[in-house]
Amino acid sequence: MSDTHTPRAGDDQASDTDVVALLIRQHGDIRNLFDEVEATSGDERRDAFRRLVRLLAVHETAEEEVVHPYARRKLPGGDRLVEDRLAEEREAKETLAALDEMDPDDPEFMPRLLALRTDVQEHARAEERYEFTHIRRTAGPAELASMAKAVKAAEAMAPTRPHPGAETAAANVALGPLAAVMDRTRDAIRRVMGRS
Numbered sequence: 001m002s003d004t005h006t007p008r009a010g011d012d013q014a015s016d017t018d019v020v021a022l023l024i025r026q027h028g029d030i031r032n033l034f035d036e037v038e039a040t041s042g043d044e045r046r047d048a049f050r051r052l053v054r055l056l057a058v059h060e061t062a063e064e065e066v067v068h069p070y071a072r073r074k075l076p077g078g079d080r081l082v083e084d085r086l087a088e089e090r091e092a093k094e095t096l097a098a099l100d101e102m103d104p105d106d107p108e109f110m111p112r113l114l115a116l117r118t119d120v121q122e123h124a125r126a127e128e129r130y131e132f133t134h135i136r137r138t139a140g141p142a143e144l145a146s147m148a149k150a151v152k153a154a155e156a157m158a159p160t161r162p163h164p165g166a167e168t169a170a171a172n173v174a175l176g177p178l179a180a181v182m183d184r185t186r187d188a189i190r191r192v193m194g195r196s
Contacts (some may be wrong), residue, residue: 019139019148019151020135026059031121034052037052037104038113049099049104056096062084065189070135089123091144099112
């Protein structure tokens with residue numbers, strides 16, 4: 001067995017300097033993780049699902065803290081655009097939190113996961129079309145790099161798996177293990193972006 005680490009879906013080791021490229025690549029990683037969860041069973045499925053939960057939590061929280069505020073300020077109709085994405089994210093978080101409570105070998109797990117996958121893919125397409133394309137047109141290289149740095153810092157600070165018992169009071173965040181990942185991600189982003 002070799003000591004070298006073979007990257008798997010959900011491992012994010014790239015040094016992106018463009019937030020749009022970084023987030024689009026993460027959308028691909030999320031699709032690959034859904035594939036991995038579907039193709040495995042038992043402990044392998046649990047591991048793949050843990051990585052999926054972590055990546056979705058980090059990804060969505062980073063968008064909420066970095067990308068959406070930019071879109072609200074800079075894009076035409078930004079408030080409505082962001083509200084639509086946040087509504088989609090809230091629904092996905094609720095479904096993900098319910099799945100996180102289930103045994104991945106439960107017969108109800110895969111149908112619910114497949115429904116979540118459809119919702120997440122539609123959400124990603126909407127972000128890429130209505131948000132990311134316009135961000136690429138309006139943000140300069142320095143802004144894109146700064147936002148990418150904030151997203152990467154959030155990923156570095158997030159735990160490798162959710163921790164039970166951590167909760168948040170924020171109305172739009174699912175309670176439980178998922179909240180612990182989101183809270184840590186928000187804190188890391190705020191430090192990088194210079195917000196308190």
